Amino acid sequence: MHNEALTWSFAVRGPGWPMLVSAQIPHSPRFFTADTSERRGVRTVEKVGTIYRGGQGQWAFAAHRISGALVFFFLMAHILDTALVGFGPKFYNRVVGVYHNPVIRLMEIGLAGAVLFHALNGLRIMAIDFFPKASDRQRELLGFVIGLFMVLFAPAVFFMGRELLHSL
Amino acid sequence: MAVAERARPATKRPPGGSDINLWTWFFMRISGIVLLFLVLGHFTIVHLMGGGINRVNFAFVSGRWSSPFWQTWDWTMLFLGMLHGANGMKVIIDDYVRRPGARVALKSTLYVMTFVLILLGTLIILTFDPTKGRSAVLGGIAG
Numbered sequence A: 001m002h003n004e005a006l007t008w009s010f011a012v013r014g015p016g017w018p019m020l021v022s023a024q025i026p027h028s029p030r031f032f033t034a035d036t037s038e039r040r041g042v043r044t045v046e047k048v049g050t051i052y053r054g055g056q057g058q059w060a061f062a063a064h065r066i067s068g069a070l071v072f073f074f075l076m077a078h079i080l081d082t083a084l085v086g087f088g089p090k091f092y093n094r095v096v097g098v099y100h101n102p103v104i105r106l107m108e109i110g111l112a113g114a115v116l117f118h119a120l121n122g123l124r125i126m127a128i129d130f131f132p133k134a135s136d137r138q139r140e141l142l143g144f145v146i147g148l149f150m151v152l153f154a155p156a157v158f159f160m161g162r163e164l165l166h167s168l
Numbered sequence B: 001m002a003v004a005e006r007a008r009p010a011t012k013r014p015p016g017g018s019d020i021n022l023w024t025w026f027f028m029r030i031s032g033i034v035l036l037f038l039v040l041g042h043f044t045i046v047h048l049m050g051g052g053i054n055r056v057n058f059a060f061v062s063g064r065w066s067s068p069f070w071q072t073w074d075w076t077m078l079f080l081g082m083l084h085g086a087n088g089m090k091v092i093i094d095d096y097v098r099r100p101g102a103r104v105a106l107k108s109t110l111y112v113m114t115f116v117l118i119l120l121g122t123l124i125i126l127t128f129d130p131t132k133g134r135s136a137v138l139g140g141i142a143g
Helices: A055-087 A089-100 A102-130 A132-136 A138-167 B020-055 B058-064 B068-096 B100-126
Strands: A006-012 A019-025 A033-039 A042-049 B003-006
Touching: A055 A089, A055 A102, A055 A138, A055 B058, A055 B068, A055 B100, A089 A102, A089 B020, A089 B058, A102 A132, A102 A138, A102 B020, A132 A138, A138 B020, B020 B068, B068 B100
Parallel strands: none
Antiparallel strands: A006 A019, A006 B003, A033 A042
């Protein structure tokens, strides 16, 4: 089971763009991705390993997955609590009061960070996917993502942090 | 981001064919762009402006859902968010869960929960009756 080959597929710019390219990657580690290079308009799998070979890009990859999973779990809870609106004020007002708890407010700030990072890094992923030149500059793009994240997250922390302090 | 898949022979895949992975790849990017605006807009309006969640209660949501604009906004977020998130979780399960039984169990749970939550959310948002203060379809069950 652990020695089976992995198939790596991704869409690329090519004849009849977009086309799907697949590659067999034997004995892949769990935390893997494939290196790509531009060749006659088609990105080909060149080397088995990690696309970022460790470093910042690998952390961004992990952070994208973790933030995405966290936001998804919150979304499921949020659909359930908001669904109570359909059953009248009594149930919803009781449950939504939980969000006014200071600890939950702290988690709200964390949720904002997770959503914002996932959104901005998603733009970076799309830039890498759609513009071959962007993949050569993924590290600069990540710097841009982190910079923009800090600029946008600061006012969010200010507004939510202010309400958090008032709630104490 | 590339989509990883396990144990499928690459040679059998038609080049440029109508593989479902290609469409989910597109869906993740298109829904991602739409969600970027909807979710960040939602967060700014509901969580940051006007005192944030302090003012969020039944009257607040009821007032918003009197408007088809916000109903459409919220429903689109619910629908795209659940599909985008469920597909992301599927990729994570495929990548890290190696035992076939556990994969089937986790993915089945994921798909059932996704279906139930989309159905529940859709029913509540689309059938919400602000004059009655509850869902016209489901509101009577626990009222």
